[in-house]
Amino acid sequence: MADNTQTVLTSSSLTTLRKIAEGKVRDLYEVDDKTLLFVASDRISAYDVIMDNGVPSKGVLLTLLSAHWFSVLSAQIPNLKTHFLTLSLPPSIPSSQVPLLKNRSMQVRKLKIFPIEAIVRGYITGSAWKEYQRTSTVHGIPMKAGLRESEAFPQGAIYTPSTKAEAGQNDQNIHPDEAAVIVGPKYAQRIQDLAIQLYTTARDYAAQRGLIIADTKFEFGLDEETDEVVLVDEVLTPDSSRFWPADKYEVGREQQSYDKQFLRDWLTKEGLKGKQGVRMPDEVVRETAGKYREAFEKLTGRKWTDVVDE
Numbered sequence: 001m002a003d004n005t006q007t008v009l010t011s012s013s014l015t016t017l018r019k020i021a022e023g024k025v026r027d028l029y030e031v032d033d034k035t036l037l038f039v040a041s042d043r044i045s046a047y048d049v050i051m052d053n054g055v056p057s058k059g060v061l062l063t064l065l066s067a068h069w070f071s072v073l074s075a076q077i078p079n080l081k082t083h084f085l086t087l088s089l090p091p092s093i094p095s096s097q098v099p100l101l102k103n104r105s106m107q108v109r110k111l112k113i114f115p116i117e118a119i120v121r122g123y124i125t126g127s128a129w130k131e132y133q134r135t136s137t138v139h140g141i142p143m144k145a146g147l148r149e150s151e152a153f154p155q156g157a158i159y160t161p162s163t164k165a166e167a168g169q170n171d172q173n174i175h176p177d178e179a180a181v182i183v184g185p186k187y188a189q190r191i192q193d194l195a196i197q198l199y200t201t202a203r204d205y206a207a208q209r210g211l212i213i214a215d216t217k218f219e220f221g222l223d224e225e226t227d228e229v230v231l232v233d234e235v236l237t238p239d240s241s242r243f244w245p246a247d248k249y250e251v252g253r254e255q256q257s258y259d260k261q262f263l264r265d266w267l268t269k270e271g272l273k274g275k276q277g278v279r280m281p282d283e284v285v286r287e288t289a290g291k292y293r294e295a296f297e298k299l300t301g302r303k304w305t306d307v308v309d310e
């Protein structure tokens with residue numbers, strides 16, 4: 001039976017729906033004035049640049065993992081609102097396009113997106129570790145002296161937002177007070193509280209499955225009818241999060257993560273960091289796909305081969 005899981009989809013074009021936006025990874029189509037079809041391609045970006053080739057089935061993995069999290073988080077957080085509607089395709093999709101879109105698309109509520117990235121960090125790594133070494137702060141928040149690389153923040157998870165840059169620009173880390181200026185004080189607190197609650201719920205869930213969520217990024221939208229803050233976008237995938245194997249975790253060094261780290265390291269080593277027009281060699285694609293699949297299997301308890309056979 002034909003399935004879409006071995007196809008590498010780097011760009012989509014649907015004949016019956018209007019494309020309203022193309023992100024680094026997703027193509028957004030309008031189903032009706034309240035609903036979007038959110039299609040995850042196999043594109044991969046690193047340091048805000050999209051690679052020329054894709055990672056096979058990555059969009060399927062991101063979509064099914066996000067759907068899994070929407071269900072886990074909604075069950076554990078009363079009153080959580082999410083944009084997720086269904087994995088089913090709208091009836092207007094012609095049957096010829098169903099195999100390509102199946103399992104890599106979700107219908108979501110179309111919302112006004114708050115222009116910040118709600119990053120939550122449980123452990124000090126990446127840009128936060130770099131900033132801390134320079135200034136003893138993380139996103140401008142003073143931190144106690146003597147933290148070691150990859151250590152859990154002693155005060156618990158911290159909310160460290162960034163700007164949500166226009167296409168082609170880089171997101172900038174900002175202090176929570178600056179995020180409050182961008183979204184307004186009314187929504188800033190709700191976004192911060194929700195982001196921390198989502199992270200801690202997910203962190204505890206992942207911990208039971210042998211995985212550390214070092215940090216992650218959420219996005220939120222506003223339901224203008226009810227004035228509610230709604231969880232949108234992808235959630236807790238290897239694209240938006242740093243996942244570390246708990247059994248290999250050791251403070252005082254970098255961790256081997258289930259995410260884009262292999263790709264980032266390769267780009268840095270080859271002097272290609274931030275450059276356009278890069279084609280990943282097969283080995284980098286294979287390694288990255290393998291890491292993503294390990295994270296998927298640990299978090300969902302499903303075998304990837306069962307998913308791709310479906």
Ligand SMILES: Nc1ncnc2c1ncn2[C@@H]1O[C@H](COP(=O)(O)OP(=O)(O)O)[C@@H](O)[C@H]1O
Nearest residue numbers: 023024025026083108109110111113219232233
């Ligand atoms: N429910 C929604 N309604 C409208 N836009 C959304 C919704 N959920 C996510 N988005 C937006 O869709 C885009 C997702 O595509 P993606 O490829 O991840 O983009 P980016 O390059 O900005 O990360 C993001 O810009 C995100 O803000």
Ligand SMILES: [Mg+2]
Nearest residue numbers: 023024025233
């Ligand atoms: Mg994105």
